[in-house]
Amino acid sequence: MTLRMLLIGLIGAVMLATLLFGSVATYLHAMSKVDTEMDAAIAVGARIAHNGIDDVEEATNARRRLELLVADFNGDRHLKAEVIDDSGVVVFASEIAAPSDPVPQWFYDLLGGAPRSIEVDLPEVFRGLGRLVLKTDSHNEVSEVWDDMLNTLAILFAFCAMIAGLVYLTIGRALKPLESLSRAFEDIGTRGFAVHLPEAGPEELKRVYHGFNEMVDRLAAAETENRRLQEQITTLQEEERTEIARDLHDEIGPFLFSADVDATTVQRQLEHDPRADLRERVTRIREAVVHMQRHVRGMLSRLRSGPRTELGLAVAVESLIAFWQARRSEIDFDVAIHSEGFSEALDRTIYRVVQESLSNAVRHGNPKHVLVKVGEANGTIGVVVEDDGTGWSSSRGRTGFGIKGMHERLSQIGGTLEIGPRGSGPGVRVVASIPFAAQAELEAVGQSASETFEQ
Numbered sequence: 363m364t365l366r367m368l369l370i371g372l373i374g375a376v377m378l379a380t381l382l383f384g385s386v387a388t389y390l391h392a393m394s395k396v397d398t399e400m401d402a403a404i405a406v407g408a409r410i411a412h413n414g415i416d417d418v419e420e421a422t423n424a425r426r427r428l429e430l431l432v433a434d435f436n437g438d439r440h441l442k443a444e445v446i447d448d449s450g451v452v453v454f455a456s457e458i459a460a461p462s463d464p465v466p467q468w469f470y471d472l473l474g475g476a477p478r479s480i481e482v483d484l485p486e487v488f489r490g491l492g493r494l495v496l497k498t499d500s501h502n503e504v505s506e507v508w509d510d511m512l513n514t515l516a517i518l519f520a521f522c523a524m525i526a527g528l529v530y531l532t533i534g535r536a537l538k539p540l541e542s543l544s545r546a547f548e549d550i551g552t553r554g555f556a557v558h559l560p561e562a563g564p565e566e567l568k569r570v571y572h573g574f575n576e577m578v579d580r581l582a583a584a585e586t587e588n589r590r591l592q593e594q595i596t597t598l599q600e601e602e603r604t605e606i607a608r609d610l611h612d613e614i615g616p617f618l619f620s621a622d623v624d625a626t627t628v629q630r631q632l633e634h635d636p637r638a639d640l641r642e643r644v645t646r647i648r649e650a651v652v653h654m655q656r657h658v659r660g661m662l663s664r665l666r667s668g669p670r671t672e673l674g675l676a677v678a679v680e681s682l683i684a685f686w687q688a689r690r691s692e693i694d695f696d697v698a699i700h701s702e703g704f705s706e707a708l709d710r711t712i713y714r715v716v717q718e719s720l721s722n723a724v725r726h727g728n729p730k731h732v733l734v735k736v737g738e739a740n741g742t743i744g745v746v747v748e749d750d751g752t753g754w755s756s757s758r759g760r761t762g763f764g765i766k767g768m769h770e771r772l773s774q775i776g777g778t779l780e781i782g783p784r785g786s787g788p789g790v791r792v793v794a795s796i797p798f799a800a801q802a803e804l805e806a807v808g809q810s811a812s813e814t815f816e817q
């Protein structure tokens with residue numbers, strides 16, 4: 363069911379309930395009105411009858427007089443006067459006014475109530491002519507109620523129909539933007555992130571459309587980025603495979619060959635002369651095997667590329683320094699790790715930050731001196747990597763994955779990253795701040811690790 367139909371259904375139900383409630387109230391009111399009218403009619407009728415006969419002392423024509431008295435009630439809307447003789451036959455009766463509109467019988471049965479009647483005491487002069495009885499008849503009163511009800515219901519129905527129509531139109535207009543939004547979302551599924559909504563209409567809607575367009579743009583950018591990353595991963599895997607194949611070919615292949623040649627020679631010489639001196643050949647085979655073992659171990663450690671922080675953060679960072687020191691001996695590396703390490707997850711993140719920052723410093727900065735500091739103060743872990751290289755320039759344009767990766771890793775654990783000029787002299791300073799204590803404590807301290815580890 364659509365939202366529009368649901369709202370209209372709800373409003374309709376409320377109106378129906380109001381109508382039902384109103385009908386019950388009207389019914390109760392009408393019942394008491396008919397009762398009151400009938401009571402009043404019979405009281406007034408009795409008074410009229412008494413007034414009519416009180417001054418009759420002697421009548422020359424008593425029957426005519428009684429007939430006239432009964433005729434006085436002709437045209438009455440609620441009361442009928444009858445003269446009934448001793449045998450129960452109505453001798454003469456008044457004519458009650460006919461209701462203006464006919465009332466359905468069921469409605470009369472519902473409201474009419476039981477007729478009331480009273481007998482008027484007749485003076486002596488009327489003796490033998492019969493009894494004078496006044497009876498109520500509620501048809502006219504019920505007819506009035508019926509007319510009132512028809513009018514009220516007609517007005518109510520017209521009002522409800524008008525409200526329902528207005529609600530239908532208003533809700534339709536109000537929900538139109540939702541329809542275009544849901545269509546746009548469907549289009550994303552079929553046409554991709556090229557879908558955009560025109561940013562027009564009231565201010566609130568403009569903001570919603572703008573938010574939608576921004577979301578689509580970001581998703582499109584993320585998709586492109588993902589594709590690029592996927593391609594890069596594939597390329598890296600291919601490069602890695604090629605490198606392993608080259609290593610196997612260049613480093614293992616010749617030694618396998620030479621070990622095979624030496625082993626064949628040993629076999630042949632032993633066939634000719636079981637006592638031949640083969641020590642040199644055997645030594646060469648052993649040397650080849652040792653070389654291959656060392657090389658295979660090196661390849662294995664390269665393949666097993668995860669950070670090795672099991673021996674402690676300091677050892678892991680030292681091994682990173684040693685790696686670069688071996689390749690760039692002209693750079694002077696300084697390390698200050700004022701901690702045994704933190705949790706496994708924190709140590710791994712710190713290791714990755716130091717690894718990427720060192721790699722960036724060496725690759726992009728061409729520094730003479732690199733400083734790595736790790737410590738904790740006031741519940742915040744600070745990681746600082748400084749170099750005195752060519753320096754940071756945000757206008758370089760190209761952003762790789764290294765800095766992005768550091769940001770992502772740190773934000774996952776509530777940390778932050780600041781990269782910028784070193785301050786004193788050329789070079790770059792990378793500062794990572796990671797909350798270590800409870801969040802509340804962190805907020806109370808309210809200072810960045812950048813300041814904490816400044817000294």
Ligand SMILES: Nc1ncnc2c1ncn2[C@@H]1O[C@H](COP(=O)(O)OP(=O)(O)OP(=O)(O)O)[C@@H](O)[C@H]1O
Nearest residue numbers: 722723726727753754758761762763764765766790
């Ligand atoms: N220590 C530094 N000295 C000078 N420039 C730097 C330094 N660190 C980062 N940069 C600049 O910031 C850019 C982005 O660095 P980032 O690590 O994100 O990417 P990358 O190193 O170029 O590539 P990737 O890390 O993806 O292999 C670098 O290309 C470089 O221009």
Ligand SMILES: [Mg+2]
Nearest residue numbers: 722762764765
């Ligand atoms: Mg990098």
